[in-house]
Every structure is written in structure tokens, then in C-alpha cells.
Amino acid sequence: MKFVDEALITVQAGHGGNGVVSFRREKFVPRGGPDGGDGGRGGSIYLVGEGGLGTLVDFRTRTLFRASHGRPGSGANRTGASGEDLEIRVPPGTLVHDLKAGLLLGEIVTHGERLLVARGGDGGFGNTHYKSSVDRAPRRSTPGHPGEERRLRLELRLLADVGLLGFPNAGKSSLLARLSHAHPKIADYPFTTLTPQLGVADDGERRWVAADVPGLVRGAAEGAGLGLRFLNHLRRTRLLLHVVDVSLPDEDEILDRVRAIVSELEAFDPRLAAKPRWFIANKIDLLTPEEARERCARLAAACADHPRLFAVSAREGNGIAELVGAVSDGLAHLPGRPSPEPPPAD
Numbered sequence: 086m087k088f089v090d091e092a093l094i095t096v097q098a099g100h101g102g103n104g105v106v107s108f109r110r111e112k113f114v115p116r117g118g119p120d121g122g123d124g125g126r127g128g129s130i131y132l133v134g135e136g137g138l139g140t141l142v143d144f145r146t147r148t149l150f151r152a153s154h155g156r157p158g159s160g161a162n163r164t165g166a167s168g169e170d171l172e173i174r175v176p177p178g179t180l181v182h183d184l185k186a187g188l189l190l191g192e193i194v195t196h197g198e199r200l201l202v203a204r205g206g207d208g209g210f211g212n213t214h215y216k217s218s219v220d221r222a223p224r225r226s227t228p229g230h231p232g233e234e235r236r237l238r239l240e241l242r243l244l245a246d247v248g249l250l251g252f253p254n255a256g257k258s259s260l261l262a263r264l265s266h267a268h269p270k271i272a273d274y275p276f277t278t279l280t281p282q283l284g285v286a287d288d289g290e291r292r293w294v295a296a297d298v299p300g301l302v303r304g305a306a307e308g309a310g311l312g313l314r315f316l317n318h319l320r321r322t323r324l325l326l327h328v329v330d331v332s333l334p335d336e337d338e339i340l341d342r343v344r345a346i347v348s349e350l351e352a353f354d355p356r357l358a359a360k361p362r363w364f365i366a367n368k369i370d371l372l373t374p375e376e377a378r379e380r381c382a383r384l385a386a387a388c389a390d391h392p393r394l395f396a397v398s399a400r401e402g403n404g405i406a407e408l409v410g411a412v413s414d415g416l417a418h419l420p421g422r423p424s425p426e427p428p429p430a431d
């Protein structure tokens with residue numbers, strides 16, 4: 086499954102209408118003054134965030150967007166009608182690049198947000214505009230100005246709702262693979278995951294995006310392991326799933342690792358530590374049901390400030406359906422996505 090969706094489109098704003106040359110013609114006024122109106126403005130094109138959209142596939146079939154032209158002016162100083170603006174709906178999370186200039190025009194982050202991508206041309210001046218004390222009957226007018234035209238590259242970056250967090254080897258990537266159709270690398274050694282990975286979970290009705298980041302170790306705040314820079318990716322998530330390998334032979338080590346992660350989080354950014362965080366007791370297939378219950382109870386008691394705990398086996402699939410349902414429900418009640426923060430430093 087591909088997470089960076091792309092599309093190339095062309096946007097052509099409307100041209101401005103021409104200004105006109107016209108003179109008043111009235112009975113008994115042999116030479117009326119100039120009364121040629123200005124042309125109308127061409128329509129502009131905007132991209133608008135549409136929360137209900139999740140992909141850019143619509144742009145595979147439609148790639149050219151044109152706004153209408155402004156109408157020419159007319160006599161009696163009438164300005165031509167403006168061209169209508171055109172709005173193109175895109176999913177939140179869309180980055181907009183100007184292909185030719187090679188620059189980022191902007192990003193649509195929220196529903197309803199508008200970004201001007203092609204400005205309509207101004208209307209030309211009618212001859213009224215050129216009237217002066219030395220020229221009372223100007224025969225001059227100007228044509229409308231062309232509308233802007235751009236080739237745009239749209240790039241949809243899915244924003245993760247849920248972040249997976251934990252020690253190396255805890256089973257974060259295995260859990261991501263279980264929750265979604267993603268195929269992250271999974272292996273029995275630490276630091277298998279080197280860059281953040283995304284997956285879309287889907288319970289038939291509701292979808293959410295989970296991000297798997299490289300494992301954290303003790304001292305990460307001081308640069309140990311892969312460091313903390315990947316935690317930037319978790320800042321915009323709404324819920325953290327703290328994955329814990331509860332099958333470790335040394336039970337104290339399980340709790341020590343949990344505390345280590347929490348203190349690294351706090352050292353990195355207390356706001357991240359304060360985010361809603363649920364515990365995922367993973368690898369229960371390696372324990373007897375009795376052992377699993379006992380270890381989960383101990384973990385829950387030690388982490389009473391983050392009360393939700395799910396016992397799962399990412400490898401065998403136990404407890405996964407319940408987890409997906411609970412996360413879908415949870416996201417419906419958790420506060421919305423926080424406003425965007427500066428992009429990650431890495």
C-alpha cells in the first residue's frame with residue numbers, strides 16, 4: 086500500500102475581460118464623453134480541504150481545471166461580469182508544489198482551508214479610464230490580463246492518528262502489520278525499523294493511520310540508539326500505543342523498560358508524555374493464560390495513570406480485533422488533531 090499519493094494537475098485561471106471604447110450617445114448631446122467600461126476579472130482557482138476525502142485518485146482522470154474568463158466591459162460605464170472562481174477539493178494533508186518553479190506553494194492541513202493556486206487576470210481598462218483634461222475623447226482601452234496558469238504536483242501525506250512506541254523488538258512493526266495492510270520489516274533483532282512507517286487500519290467502517298517508529302532505548306534523550314528525533318513524528322498523533330514485550334523472562338525488566346520509555350518521553354517533550362497512551366502487552370502467545378493475566382495485572386498496577394491495557398499477540402492475532410475496535414472508538418472521542426507544528430528536524 087502506498088502512502089504518498091501523488092497527482093499532477095494543470096490549473097488555468099480565467100483571463101480578464103477587455104476594456105472597451107465607447108462614447109455616450111444622447112439626443113441633443115452631439116459628442117458625449119467616453120463611457121467604455123472595464124473588463125471583468127477572470128475567475129481564480131483555489132484548493133479547498135475536504136475532510137471526507139482520503140486520496141488523490143480523482144485526479145487520475147481529471148487533470149485540467151479552468152476557471153471562466155471575465156466578460157468585456159460595455160458602454161454606459163458597465164464593468165464586465167467577473168469569471169467565476171473554481172474550487173478544487175483535496176484531502177487534508179495535501180502538499181501543493183509548483184512544478185515549474187520547483188517550490189512548495191502551500192499545504193492544506195484542515196477541512197475548509199483554502200489556498201489560491203491561480204489568480205484570475207484583471208480586466209482591461211475601458212476608455213473612461215483614460216479621460217483627462219487634455220484628452221476628453223480617448224479612443225484607448227486595454228485588453229484583459231491573462232489568468233495565471235500552473236502545473237501543480239499534489240502530494241498527499243497521511244497524518245498518523247496513532248503512534249506506536251516501545252523498546253526495540255517489542256513487536257511494534259509486527260503490530261502495525263497486523264493492524265493494517267502495511268508490510269514493515271520484522272526481525273528478531275533490535276533496530277529492525279530504521280525509518281518511520283505508516284499503515285492504515287480499517288475495521289470496515291472506520292479508518293485510521295498508525296505510525297511505527299524505530300525503537301527507543303535507555304539514554305535515547307542523550308543520543309543512545311537511534312536517538313529521539315523520530316519522536317517528532319509522534320507529536321501530531323492523537324493516541325500513543327506503548328508496546329511492551331510481556332514475555333521477557335525477567336519480569337522486573339518488563340517494568341524497568343516501561344519506566345525507561347516514559348522517562349525518555351518526558352525528557353524529550355512533556356507534552357508527548359502527557360498524550361493519551363494505552364499499553365499493549367504483546368507476545369502473550371509465549372505465556373500461559375495464567376502468566377499473561379498475572380503479568381498484565383502487574384503492568385496495569387504500575388501504570389495506573391494510563392489505565393487502558395490490551396493483551397495481544399501481534400504474531401498470532403489474539404486480541405487484535407478488540408484493539409482495533411477500541412482505538413476506532415477512542416479516536417472518535419479523543420480531541421481532534423492538534424494544529425500543525427513545525428516540520429520534524431530530521
Ligand SMILES: Nc1nc2c(ncn2[C@@H]2O[C@H](COP(=O)(O)OP(=O)(O)OP(=O)(O)O)[C@@H](O)[C@H]2O)c(=O)[nH]1
Pocket residue numbers: 251252253254255256257258259260270271272273274275276277278279298299300301367368369370371397398399400401
Ligand atoms: N511470539 C511472538 N513473537 C512476536 C510477537 N510480536 C513480535 N514478535 C517477534 O518479535 C521480534 C521483533 O518484532 P518487530 O515487530 O520487528 O519488533 P519492533 O518493535 O518493530 O522492533 P524494532 O523495529 O527493532 O524496534 C520478531 O522476531 C517478531 O516475530 C508476538 O506477538 N509473539
Ligand SMILES: [Mg+2]
Pocket residue numbers: 257258259270271277278297299
Ligand atoms: Mg520495527
